[in-house]
Amino acid sequence: MAKNKPKLPAQFAAGERDEVPFAVMIGGDELRAGFVTVKEQKWEFVDGKKTKVQSTDQGEKVKRDELIQWIKGTRTYQEWNTGKLI
Amino acid sequence: MSLARGLDYYTGIIYEATVEASAPPWLKAAQATAAAQATAAAQASNLESNTLTSTSPPAQLPPKKDKQPKKKADADEDDDIDDSQVGVGSIAAGGRYDGLVGSFSSAAAGDKEKSKGHLPCVGVSIGMDRIFSLLWPKWVEKGMRSKETMVYVMSAGDGLLTERVALVGDLREAGIKVRMDIWSASS
Numbered sequence: 001m002a003k004n005k006p007k008l009p010a011q012f013a014a015g016e017r018d019e020v021p022f023a024v025m026i027g028g029d030e031l032r033a034g035f036v037t038v039k040e041q042k043w044e045f046v047d048g049k050k051t052k053v054q055s056t057d058q059g060e061k062v063k064r065d066e067l068i069q070w071i072k073g074t075r076t077y078q079e080w081n082t083g084k085l086i
Numbered sequence: 087m088s089l090a091r092g093l094d095y096y097t098g099i100i101y102e103a104t105v106e107a108s109a110p111p112w113l114k115a116a117q118a119t120a121a122a123q124a125t126a127a128a129q130a131s132n133l134e135s136n137t138l139t140s141t142s143p144p145a146q147l148p149p150k151k152d153k154q155p156k157k158k159a160d161a162d163e164d165d166d167i168d169d170s171q172v173g174v175g176s177i178a179a180g181g182r183y184d185g186l187v188g189s190f191s192s193a194a195a196g197d198k199e200k201s202k203g204h205l206p207c208v209g210v211s212i213g214m215d216r217i218f219s220l221l222w223p224k225w226v227e228k229g230m231r232s233k234e235t236m237v238y239v240m241s242a243g244d245g246l247l248t249e250r251v252a253l254v255g256d257l258r259e260a261g262i263k264v265r266m267d268i269w270s271a272s273s
Contacts, residue, residue, distance in 0.1 A: 005245035006267040014267055015238030019231045026249055027242040036253070037242075043229065050229060064253070068260040071237065077262075080236070 016052055019043055021076050024067070025059065035061045040076065098182030101210055105177060105220060177217050180210030239266040 008025070015023050025037040039059035043050050062070045071077050188205040225232075237257055239250050250266050257264045 004247050006241070008240060008242050011238070011240035011267045015240065015265075018233045018235045018238065018265065020235045020238040020265070022237045024237055024239045024253070025242050026239065026246055026253065028244055028246065031246070031249055045229060050226075067253075068257060068262065071257075071262055072260075077236065080234075 016041065019050075021080075022071060022074075023059070026064075030061075031064065034064055036064050036067055038062050038067070038070065040074070095183045095186040096181045097184040098208075100181035101179060102176045103178035104175070175216070176213070177220070178210060178212040180208070182206070182208045235263050235265050237262055237264045239264060 012023065019041075021041055023039045023041055025039070027037070030036065037059040039057065042053040044053050045051070184204065184206045187207050191205065239254050239257070241247075241250055254264045254266050
């Protein structure tokens with residue numbers, strides 16, 4: 001069932017399931033001001049199991065117009081070519 | 087032929103490829119014997135762990151029967167496969183089977199005389215799922231993943247469906263792999 005208003009934790013869970021390195025969050029006021037929030041997610045091995053690195057980082061405010069450049073400028077993006085995350 | 091490979095239709099050379107992890111013990115033993123003989127040493131120790139063996143003169147016949155059921159059980163298990171224990175058997179096999187295709191075509195034509203349908207064939211098949219079941223644990227071990235999604239666009243609070251779609255569109259146009267929640271994320 002398609003949802004117009006999915007809950008944030010559910011969206012995060014979906015992103016984590018795919019082990020997506022960048023979570024981009026948009027909010028009404030923030031977007032009107034021209035910003036989005038980007039949170040980088042990393043995974044590590046704990047006892048041989050791949051686990052998401054927990055961080056209290058609330059993410060970085062990035063101008064929406066500069067988001068593409070911002071993502072392409074990250075090390076994660078530039079070193080990305082094999083599906084490897086760590 | 088000395089190696090039947092299930093159905094006894096081979097009429098010439100038979101190929102069977104195994105990797106170290108999938109090789110049955112009899113093959114390893116045969117290789118050890120061959121390595122001991124100076125003349126065969128060069129052939130027996132090729133390609134680090136990958137060994138392509140033409141089994142025209144096999145040292146001993148493999149105990150094929152008791153290997154088969156175990157292989158099935160291993161393939162069904164998921165993540166924590168000890169790949170040293172995965173006995174997937176050969177990962178590729180084939181050979182020359184001059185009589186097989188002809189026997190079908192002559193039967194289809196209602197031709198009782200088999201020799202008339204003689205059609206020489208050589209073929210090798212590669213077991214993708216067997217290769218995959220050997221490679222997948224190594225992939226996981228390295229921390230790899232199976233999707234290339236770079237960005238997940240999500241909304242905090244109030245839906246913003248069109249805004250999300252617009253942002254996803256912009257990022258995809260720039261060549262960045264993006265997903266967003268279209269279907270219920272909890273499903």
